Structure formats: structure tokens, C-alpha cells
Amino acid sequence: xxxxxxxxxxxxxxxxxxxxxxxxxxxxxxxxxxxxxxxxxxxxxxxxxxxxxxxxxxxxxxxxxxxxxxxxxxxxxxxxxxxxxxxxxxxxxxxxxxxxxxxxxxxxxxxxxxxxxxxxxxxxxxxxxxxxxxxxxxxxxxxxxxxxxxxxxxxxxxxxxxxxxxxxxxxxxxxxxxxxxxxxxxxxxxxxxxxxxxxxxxxxxxxxxxxxxxxxxxxxxxxxxxxxxxxxxxxxxxxxxxxxxxxxxxxxxxxxxxxxxxxxxxxxxxxxxxxxxxxxxxxxxxxxxxxxxxxxxxxxxxxxxxxxxxxxxxxxxxxxxxxxxxxxxxxxxxxxxxxxxxxxxxxxxxxxxxxxxxxxxxxxxxxxxxxxxxxxxxxxxxxxxxxxxxxxxxxxxxxxxxxxxxxxxxxxxxxxxxxxxxxxxxxxxxxxxxxxxxxxxxxxxxxxxxxxxxxxxxxxxxxxxxxxx
Numbered sequence: 001x002x003x004x005x006x007x008x009x010x011x012x013x014x015x016x017x018x019x020x021x022x023x024x025x026x027x028x029x030x031x032x033x034x035x036x037x038x039x040x041x042x043x044x045x046x047x048x049x050x051x052x053x054x055x056x057x058x059x060x061x062x063x064x065x066x067x068x069x070x071x072x073x074x075x076x077x078x079x080x081x082x083x084x085x086x087x088x089x090x091x092x093x094x095x096x097x098x099x100x101x102x103x104x105x106x107x108x109x110x111x112x113x114x115x116x117x118x119x120x121x122x123x124x125x126x127x128x129x130x131x132x133x134x135x136x137x138x139x140x141x142x143x144x145x146x147x148x149x150x151x152x153x154x155x156x157x158x159x160x161x162x163x164x165x166x167x168x169x170x171x172x173x174x175x176x177x178x179x180x181x182x183x184x185x186x187x188x189x190x191x192x193x194x195x196x197x198x199x200x201x202x203x204x205x206x207x208x209x210x211x212x213x214x215x216x217x218x219x220x221x222x223x224x225x226x227x228x229x230x231x232x233x234x235x236x237x238x239x240x241x242x243x244x245x246x247x248x249x250x251x252x253x254x255x256x257x258x259x260x261x262x263x264x265x266x267x268x269x270x271x272x273x274x275x276x277x278x279x280x281x282x283x284x285x286x287x288x289x290x291x292x293x294x295x296x297x298x299x300x301x302x303x304x305x306x307x308x309x310x311x312x313x314x315x316x317x318x319x320x321x322x323x324x325x326x327x328x329x330x331x332x333x334x335x336x337x338x339x340x341x342x343x344x345x346x347x348x349x350x351x352x353x354x355x356x357x358x359x360x361x362x363x364x365x366x367x368x369x370x371x372x373x374x375x376x377x378x379x380x381x382x383x384x385x386x387x388x389x390x391x392x393x394x395x396x397x398x399x400x401x402x403x404x405x406x407x408x409x410x411x412x413x414x415x416x417x418x419x420x421x422x423x424x425x426x427x428x429x430x431x432x433x434x435x436x437x438x439x440x441x442x443x444x445x446x447x448x449x450x451x452x453x454x455x456x457x458x459x460x461x462x463x464x465x466x467x468x469x
Contacts, residue, residue: 009038025069032066126180130307133300137291144268145186149222162289164269168276169293170413172334175272179226189223195232206245207252214256222266230271234283257286296333301325308340314397324402330411339409346401347394351380364393
């Protein structure tokens with residue numbers, strides 16, 4: 001029965017909009033009020049939350065329009081009662097949409113307002129020089145981001161900049177950090193997207209979010225779309241645990257990425273993942289430039305120690321930094337960052353545990369040994385109780401602090417983690433057809449990580465041999 005209220009409300013709205021467009025505000029106002037009453041009654045019985053939300057938006061829109069017309073009528077501008085040739089003295093500012101015709105769709109405006117939060121307004125303070133190593137990746141990104149904006153005359157004829165980058169590699173190697181440098185250096189609109197920005201609980205809304213994202217990027221060109229952990233959005237299609245909503249997101253993402261590649265738009269897609277082999281093959285193909293971000297080498301690790309220390313007082317020499325870089329082989333950039341952060345607190349711990357302090361020439365108190373010249377037996381808490389808390393300084397960082405931290409620090413990425421993740425990326429692609437045989441695949445076939453798997457169709461079994469690629 002409550003559906004009749006909705007139908008009656010729609011009928012009143014059509015009549016009200018018709019009279020409103022004709023300028024007959026005296027007739028339009030009561031029609032709007034009747035429609036609002038029926039909408040209000042319908043909302044009491046509606047159980048679907050999405051329909052209820054849509055009707056509430058329409059109710060608010062028509063109510064605002066009715067209030068504007070009422071204000072005009074109160075000012076003495078009744079408008080024509082019979083025809084629409086004459087105009088009222090004061091005209092309302094806005095007009096509602098009849099159904100979905102005319103103006104911007106409120107649903108689309110709501111989707112775009114959610115995506116606006118993904119635009120980075122304040123650029124992160126990360127420069128190219130702050131990214132240690134990765135010279136090949138930085139050069140490729142500069143060719144695609146910086147040069148087309150500053151030197152558009154370089155890209156004429158068939159020369160076109162890269163339009164889709166895939167950064168893959170073990171975790172903690174600086175893929176997201178490199179994206180921050182791109183956001184800082186590029187004079188473009190930067191969209192930082194994660195799965196939560198594009199996945200919705202409502203059916204059909206996720207693909208609309210993807211479509212609106214790319215449309216906003218084209219409207220704000222030059223722009224960059226950065227999708228972190230893209231494997232959470234674009235996994236292999238056809239898997240048993242794939243839902244219908246997930247498949248539709250991938251399809252829309254593929255369509256939009258292909259459209260960006262064909263159009264001569266200044267839109268760059270930048271994505272990062274730790275598991276490139278988990279991506280759908282069609283999605284991987286859309287990225288015309290795939291860059292492997294490895295663990296930092298010796299020089300990169302040496303530079304990372306300097307960058308993370310910054311202007312913190314220390315007495316390390318160049319040889320000390322080189323020794324630290326050699327001792328941290330296999331460490332990722334994130335591991336080194338955590339290590340240095342722990343080292344930065346070592347002087348504070350020394351100050352807390354110190355039993356002797358010495359007063360410097362500038363009146364500051366620094367912890368020292370009991371045999372140091374001018375040493376006074378006193379604790380940090382005792383100095384603070386005497387009102388000298390602001391005069392206490394921790395000692396500078398030394399090699400001993402790093403040795404103490406590295407003794408308990410271990411890399412989070414091991415060689416065993418690297419082998420199945422990245423050495424088999426190419427092998428798994430080649431074995432995709434071979435693994436579709438009717439016979440069950442032995443357990444060791446899934447576990448091996450070298451180039452020694454082939455299906456022998458003649459012998460009807462799996463054997464270990466070179467693949468030849």
C-alpha cells in the first residue's frame with residue numbers, strides 16, 4: 001500500500017516542476033507541498049536503506065525549492081496565474097531536476113565528494129634526493145611526470161610518455177615512498193587511492209567510483225592516480241573466492257585504463273604491489289612500464305643512514321657509514337628506518353641511566369663517565385628537581401649506539417621470502433597452460449621456485465627439467 005504514496009508523490013512532483021518551469025509559482029507551491037506530504041508518509045514504511053536515502057535526498061531538494069518559492073511569494077511576487085509569458089519580480093535561485101534530467105546527478109556528486117578526500121592538497125616533503133638508490137625508477141618517472149609538463153615540445157610525433165607504471169618488489173623497499181616523491185615533484189593533481197576508496201557495500205557503486213575517479217583525473221589533467229596495494233583490487237579473475245562485485249571492479253578498471261592509454265590525456269597511472277604474480281594478467285598488460293624495486297644496495301643503504309639521521313648530532317665518519325651499510329646487507333629501506341629510529345633513542349636512554357654529569361662551557365649538562373674532568377655525581381631527575389631540566393642535553397650518537405641496536409635487529413625480508421615472490425613471477429606465467437591438465441598437480445610443483453618444472457605429455461607425469469626460457 002505504501003507504494004501508492006510514492007507514485008502519488010511522483011505525480012505531484014511532475015506537475016509542480018511543470019508549473020515551476022512555466023513560472024506559475026502560485027500553482028507550483030501547493031503541488032510541492034502535497035508531494036512532500038506523500039514522500040514523508042512513504043518514508044515511514046520504506047525498509048530499503050538505499051531507496052530511503054535516495055528519497056530523502058529528493059525530499060530535501062524539493063523542500064528547499066518550496067521554501068524559495070514561498071519566500072518569493074511573501075515578497076509580493078506572485079507570478080502569473082494563467083500563463084507563463086510574464087515573469088515574477090524575483091526569481092528563485094535554483095530549480096529541481098525532474099527525475100534524472102538536467103544538472104548534476106546528486107548520486108554522482110556524492111561519489112565525487114568521497115573521492116575528493118583522495119586528492120593530496122598538501123604535497124609531502126619528499127624530494128628525489130631523499131630516495132636512496134632506485135636511479136632507474138626515478139629516471140623513468142621523471143620522463144613520464146616531469147618532462148611532459150616542463151618540456152612538452154620533447155614529445156612530438158610517435159614519442160609519447162609512459163602512461164601506466166607498476167612498481168613491484170619486496171615490502172619496505174620504498175615503492176610508496178617513491179610515490180610521495182612523485183607527488184612532491186610533479187606539478188599535477190595527485191590522487192592517492194586505496195581499496196577502501198573504491199569498494200562499496202552497495203551493488204554497482206564500486207564501478208561507478210572507478211569511473212568517476214578516472215573522469216575526475218581527466219578533468220583535472222595533468223594528474224596522477226596512485227593505487228597502493230593494487231593486488232587487493234585486481235587479483236586473478238576466475239578464482240573460486242572471487243565475488244561478482246570484485247569481478248565488476250576489475251572489468252571497469254580495465255576499461256578505464258585502456259581508455260586512458262588510447263586518449264591523448266595527461267593522466268598517469270602509478271600502482272604498487274608486493275605480489276605482482278597475484279595480479280590479473282589483463283591488468284598487468286595495461287601497465288606498459290613495470291619497474292622492479294629491489295632491496296637497497298650498498299651505496300643506497302649508506303645514503304639511507306645519512307638521510308634518516310639528518311641533522312641529529314653524531315660523531316660518525318664516512319667509514320662508519322660504510323661499515324654500517326655492509327653490516328645491513330639484506331635490510332630493506334623500512335628496516336633501516338626502524339633501526340635508525342631505535343638508535344635515535346639510545347642517547348636518551350643513556351641520559352636517563354647516567355649517574356654522572358658534566359657542565360659544558362655554555363651552561364648545559366651532558367652525561368659523562370665517573371673519571372671525566374669536572375664530573376659531578378647526580379642523576380637526571382635530581383637536575384630536573386633543581387630546575388635544570390631545560391639545561392640537560394643527551395650525548396651525540398656514536399658507532400656504539402648502532403652496534404648495540406644492530407645486535408638485536410634482523411631484516412624482515414629473507415631470501416626465502418624473495419624466491420617464491422619474484423623469481424617465479426615469470427615461470428608461473430609460462431606454466432599457466434601446463435597446469436590446466438586434467439591430472440592432479442603434485443604438491444612439489446606448486447612449491448618449487450627454480451626453472452625446473454615441465455609437464456611430460458608423453459609419459460603423462462610431471463618431471464623436473466629445464467624449461468628453456
